[in-house]
């Protein structure tokens with residue numbers, strides 16, 4: 001079963017790649033092209049990335065792209081509420097796989113904040129994100145449960161995180177998996193991106209995407225909030 005067999009909304013463009021290596025290379029090329037265009041047009045570019053396990057090859061490829069990285073701001077769609085040294089930190093993931101060579105010149109605006117509790121940390125991250133430049137490129141992942149960023153089904157604050165009228169840029173949410181405490185950009189901030197890519201791999205994620213397309217309840221599968229706007233899906237078996 002390939003992704004081209006799914007009935008996708010007209011605004012969704014599909015890139016079906018042969019394998020993870022080809023997906024990483026194509027996605028890195030396309031993201032870099034858009035960042036170069038933003039730098040040419042505005043003198044700067046902003047990219048928001050997702051964490052997890054599957055982005056590693058993409059991050060490594062993006063790090064080797066020829067870009068004026070000093071003009072690029074990098075942020076995260078979400079973060080686990082752990083310091084950068086922690087193995088589960090998304091900031092740590094970027095430090096290991098993206099911020100090397102010339103890509104180390106990029107400005108990083110992370111979400112992690114030390115604070116007395118998760119709510120206070122999210123409040124501080126929200127203030128930091130007020131300074132984030134307009135987002136040119138957003139790369140989302142998707143969990144098997146249909147979560148994206150850290151907009152998890154059944155999480156407290158999920159409805160607030162999905163509310164397009166919510167002025168918050170960052171909210172505290174809870175994941176079913178460890179680390180449970182998460183900081184997530186809100187839907188209202190994420191959908192402001194000029195270009196959004198959804199990067200998924202394998203038949204399991206394809207089944208999740210098929211299920212997401214078959215329903216409308218955003219709180220059941222938060223990825224649904226992104227499937228009816230312009231979106232480029234990158235998929236490989």
Ligand SMILES: O=C(O)[C@H](O)[C@@H](O)[C@H](O)[C@H](O)COP(=O)(O)O
Pocket residue numbers: 050051052053054055077078079080090140141142143147148149150
């Ligand atoms: O912090 C995170 O874990 C991510 O931001 C999360 O939303 C991720 O994109 C999905 O869980 C998919 O992760 P994989 O692509 O590794 O399956």
